[in-house]
Amino acid sequence: MTVLVTGGAGYIGSHAALALLDGGRDVVVLDNLSQGHRWAVPTGAAFVEGDCGDEDLVRRVIAEHDVTAIMHFAGSIIVPDSVIYPLEYYRNNTVNSRALLQVAVDSGVKHFIFSSTAGVYGEPKATPINEDFALKPISPYGTSKMMTEKMLADAAIAHDLRYVALRYFNVAGADPKGRSGQTSRKATHLIKIASQAATGTRPQMAIYGEDYETPDGTCIRDYIHVSDLANAHVLALEYLERGGESDVMNCGYGRGFSVREVIGAVKKVSGVDFEVELADRRPGDPAALIAAADRIRQKLGWTPVHDDLDAIVRHALDWEQSLKSREVSAA
Numbered sequence: 230m231t232v233l234v235t236g237g238a239g240y241i242g243s244h245a246a247l248a249l250l251d252g253g254r255d256v257v258v259l260d261n262l263s264q265g266h267r268w269a270v271p272t273g274a275a276f277v278e279g280d281c282g283d284e285d286l287v288r289r290v291i292a293e294h295d296v297t298a299i300m301h302f303a304g305s306i307i308v309p310d311s312v313i314y315p316l317e318y319y320r321n322n323t324v325n326s327r328a329l330l331q332v333a334v335d336s337g338v339k340h341f342i343f344s345s346t347a348g349v350y351g352e353p354k355a356t357p358i359n360e361d362f363a364l365k366p367i368s369p370y371g372t373s374k375m376m377t378e379k380m381l382a383d384a385a386i387a388h389d390l391r392y393v394a395l396r397y398f399n400v401a402g403a404d405p406k407g408r409s410g411q412t413s414r415k416a417t418h419l420i421k422i423a424s425q426a427a428t429g430t431r432p433q434m435a436i437y438g439e440d441y442e443t444p445d446g447t448c449i450r451d452y453i454h455v456s457d458l459a460n461a462h463v464l465a466l467e468y469l470e471r472g473g474e475s476d477v478m479n480c481g482y483g484r485g486f487s488v489r490e491v492i493g494a495v496k497k498v499s500g501v502d503f504e505v506e507l508a509d510r511r512p513g514d515p516a517a518l519i520a521a522a523d524r525i526r527q528k529l530g531w532t533p534v535h536d537d538l539d540a541i542v543r544h545a546l547d548w549e550q551s552l553k554s555r556e557v558s559a560a
């Protein structure tokens with residue numbers, strides 16, 4: 230009984246693989262290394278280099294490793310890129326997910342956990358956002374994820390398969406033991422960028438807009454520690470294994486911090502007063518995104534242990550320092 234982790238050489242997938250291994254599970258990672266790194270695959274996990282849309286390959290991996298569950302992280306993740314290359318995002322996020330789902334159904338894999346996003350809500354009418362809000366994505370990225378959610382829902386009705394789609398809010402931080410962290414080749418996430426500015430990997434950073442209708446004028450987000458998120462995946466798997474119904478669940482803490490508050494925390498924790506300039510709004514940024522996070526707590530018994538901005542920042546900074554000594558290009 231092995232868990233197939235697609236995208237397990239990437240940021241969140243490698244943390245989920247660690248959480249599964251820490252819990253005594255067998256793991257096989259399938260990653261095409263388009264973004265991830267071979268060294269990011271945790272020790273103890275089997276590794277197959279390849280594409281999650283390659284049905285023959287996935288079929289073989291499932292059979293050879295006795296896979297009974299799939300955690301599907303593989304995908305393309307940069308929202309503005311999805312506007313420029315929409316068909317590429319639909320191929321990698323939607324078409325490849327369809328292929329993976331087909332093989333899962335054909336092979337009798339009954340449990341499927343999917344990386345969805347708060348991006349499926351688009352510009353929500355209010356905040357906090359609960360799972361019953363209308364899905365109105367405003368980018369091809371968000372739409373590509375919403376379409377996979379729909380495929381999962383339909384497949385779960387027609388076939389012997391149950392799923393949990395986890396809608397992540399803003400994922401940040403790194404493994405507290407320093408075993409993994411965010412190593413995207415093209416960093417866009419606020420805490421990653423601020424950590425790079427603090428550790429000297431980049432000379433300065435920008436705040437994208439300070440004229441939003443928020444207390445300090447900058448956008449508010451619900452930052453969730455990647456290790457708490459990884460544990461949510463393990464709990465979601467246990468939930469399915471004890472017969473839980475298919476569901477979608479927000480992953481966030483239910484509170485928000487502004488861009489200025491985040492940058493202040495990175496400066497305080499690092500002790501570095503790096504340069505911050507003001508820039509125009511980034512297109513498509515909603516003013517505030519905060520999760521209503523009751524469902525995941527109730528249904529999975531999820532109790533986060535890293536709900537502390539300074540701790541999230543500390544772990545992100547430690548990881549950034551360790552990347553510098555590994556001489557990995559993380560920019």
Ligand SMILES: NC(=O)c1ccc[n+]([C@@H]2O[C@H](COP(=O)([O-])OP(=O)(O)OC[C@H]3O[C@@H](n4cnc5c(N)ncnc54)[C@H](O)[C@@H]3O)[C@@H](O)[C@H]2O)c1
Nearest residue numbers: 236238239240241260261263264265280281303304344346
């Ligand atoms: N990082 C976030 O804040 C965030 C928020 C919401 C949702 N998500 C979703 O979580 C998942 C993981 O994101 P991440 O931040 O770890 O990104 P990441 O880029 O670090 O990891 C994605 C991994 O998938 C691999 N990959 C991409 N396409 C593949 C394919 N066709 N076949 C096999 N491997 C492939 C990449 O090489 C990479 O290792 C993604 O599906 C993303 O959309 C991330």
Ligand SMILES: O=c1ccn([C@@H]2O[C@H](COP(=O)(O)OP(=O)(O)O[C@H]3O[C@H](CO)[C@H](O)[C@H](O)[C@H]3O)[C@@H](O)[C@H]2O)c(=O)[nH]1
Nearest residue numbers: 346347348399417418419422435436437448450488511514
């Ligand atoms: O250098 C930067 C980087 C970000 N920001 C701001 O910081 C906030 C957070 O931005 P991120 O890029 O860290 O995260 P997003 O909220 O844009 O994106 C998150 O939500 C998206 C869907 O809404 C996707 O799921 C994405 O993967 C996930 O990280 C935004 O207001 C952004 O404008 C800056 O001011 N400067």
